Amino acid sequence: MTWEPELEAAFNPKSVAIVGVSSQVKRGGPRGPGGASFILSLEQLGYQGHIYPVNPRAIEILGYKTYPSVASIPEQIDLVIVSVPARDAPQVLEDCITAGAKNIHMFTAGFEETGETEATALGQQVRGIIQRGGLRVIGPNCMGLYVPSSGIGTFDRLPKKSGPVCFISQSGGHLNWYSHYGPNYGIWFSKGISFGNAYVLDSTDFLDYISNDTDTRIICMYLEGIKDGRKLIRQVREINHYKPVILWKAGLTEHGARAVASHTASLAGQEAIWRGFFKQTGAVQVYSLEGMAEMTMTFLYVKPTQGKRVAVLGLGGGTSVAAADVCSREGLEVPALTETTQNELRKFIATAGASIRNPLDTGMVFRDTAALTLEMELVAADPLIDMLIIMPHLDMARNTSNEQAEQLVNYLSDFAKNNRFGKPMVIVFHSFGNDPWETELRNRLKVELPQQGVPVYGSLISASRALSRFSEYHRIQKEMAG
């Protein structure tokens, strides 16, 4: 289908009916999947509209008046969440048609994706009812919508805060993960959409909507299958100019494609076709949720650059060699600094047991912020360098004191924020200890610094991959614009 404005009510509903809520559920008891847990999620998110449980064998659930059917509710329902066993789905959908409720999130699973004959036939029957009723169905076999500004969500303990990122995901589990752990990367969401088997609404429909959504600046997508490939290419090529599209296409391997069939009954498509897709659209390809989160963090917090020449400031000759190899493999360049910069560095850094070329193996500066400032300023001013990766050594700073390690990191954060060279600067902690103090500090900084505008990556590999694709995005956009 094409996008219908009426579906927008699903993202900001005045009323939500949940069909299939156990009458046995108690507040504070165990939270099973579906049904009552959806009511609890709406409450957690501060949903302000009306909540109507539907259960023909109850009159009140969790304090809400309960109705035997959607049609018996005395209000027009903007969003129906269907959470009944698959065999009951046809009857519930007929009820929705009767009630004139058209926006349906089908949590219910157990159709083609099981690979079972009977379940597949049931899916066909459901499709028929949906088509006849003109229902705007999200799903089935999905977690539906997460809209923090509307108080809409289906998972436990979702963040209430909104942000500029939309996630269109064929997997509910991935939406859960990203919604919960996004904030650790400084990422909050405008909308999250889990759409499962895509009987009616597919990724292209949601893209139609999100392309015009002023709350969304960056679009993340997780796709298993796609119905209208030509439309997706056309859309993404266009949208990617003004809202970067970060896309994880799963099921590109033989075994992955079989797993896709078991999950959302989609046809996964071939790797070569999708290579063409990324080439034609300029969309940013990722291969995991962590990769998606780190790439999104990059687009949110790193100053745009088309350059790919990086300076790495760290400690250890072996680490420097590894850093150069890793950056190279990810498509970055690690040029030697200019003679001028090297001569300036030589004035205050002894070269025995160190290197001032690039990567810089000058760990001692992590104990002396004056020297560190001078080093960073000289490197950032080098005309051969487009961006800086700093690898602070908490172990070493800590040999002096815990306070010094914390001061070092605060200092780097301030420097990055006030970086007058306008070149991207990011952090990768070169520390691995299981020491509780250090683990706590590192975990805390990984969460806090991105929110202060200084991206922190889990590894040099992921940092250089993200920076490489980030600068490539800006080169492609420039080429296309020119």
Added chain:
Amino acid sequence: MTWEPELEAAFNPKSVAIVGVSSQVKRGGPRGPGGASFILSLEQLGYQGHIYPVNPRAIEILGYKTYPSVASIPEQIDLVIVSVPARDAPQVLEDCITAGAKNIHMFTAGFEETGETEATALGQQVRGIIQRGGLRVIGPNCMGLYVPSSGIGTFDRLPKKSGPVCFISQSGGHLNWYSHYGPNYGIWFSKGISFGNAYVLDSTDFLDYISNDTDTRIICMYLEGIKDGRKLIRQVREINHYKPVILWKAGLTEHGARAVASHTASLAGQEAIWRGFFKQTGAVQVYSLEGMAEMTMTFLYVKPTQGKRVAVLGLGGGTSVAAADVCSREGLEVPALTETTQNELRKFIATAGASIRNPLDTGMVFRDTAALTLEMELVAADPLIDMLIIMPHLDMARNTSNEQAEQLVNYLSDFAKNNRFGKPMVIVFHSFGNDPWETELRNRLKVELPQQGVPVYGSLISASRALSRFSEYHRIQKEMAG
């Protein structure tokens, strides 16, 4: 040089002289690099031999009688650690010749690797003295030896416990990392060797020694350059049959090769040549320290298998798809379970919203150890499956209680230890929370479980990579034997 038995005294010395120890050092004060810190390391490791600081301007340092030169010490010295500035190295080496001390660890750096003319000339002069005196030099520009059974080591807080792994490393920083964090992977060391610029002793010389070392079962190597490539191929091909050789060759990219020159002044060689090396020798290639540690953990704790068909037991359809893609890319197969197994699983697992094919998306079993046992037994008994990757969901178990999450993990550990199917079983935690309780549990289990014989990997990518290379190693060994 070829291996000389006299060098064995360096690994188990009765006496150690450290040349270049500041007289200003105090116990409990800051630990600078080199000199006095080496004495403190020997003490920490419980070294039982004699320690002689050498400093012409002191009579006692840290309670040890101090001598003006090596020659003035009234005992034959089995190991001299040279920790003076580069310009003083010639004189110290002449002193060693006079003293008849032949085993020398040169910590001193500042030669060819700086790229500076004067320093390079000094390196040439030093080489001349070494050759004339027939000195068995480890280094220069390196951290030398770590032998816990002898109480020998140069880093702070090294583990005292010995183990079956030897690490031959051209980088001291890498030796430091691996020695300290190896135990987190259940890895302890027989010997660690950092050999830097390799003026005399190169990796092939250390291999000669370690190939006959009964304390060593697995050999890890980090190489930047190599002097005698033919010898290395011959050695590794032979040794790899009875002691797996896990090798990280750095500097294979253009930028990495330049970094190698700055680090140990080695010629890094070309990627194609090294591809040939790995093909001819069957050595196991890794690309990072974490990769080396996880591969070593695999060889230490996973039951040998030549198969590559894996079952993945986890939670979430999207996660299953990702798992299949990841395993496929790393060279494993993820076959559908046999119809028989699927039918047995169907008896107690509802297929709506789940998958029992493979990867298994049956997260609910993580709340019910009886169901989990049955599932694992059925999967492990499937003739199409060679190994199992279990992805326990601590979040979910914890929804019931913290105790249940801990019990789940203890249960898995017991199951793996008593696994009567004899198929490898490893764990990857599918949990990402920053929640302190969960972080602590996960960190603790990552350290404890490998020591109990159940490898835990940081990610599914690293687990499948390690298992894939592990089974390949055993296939290659079988082919070569056949």
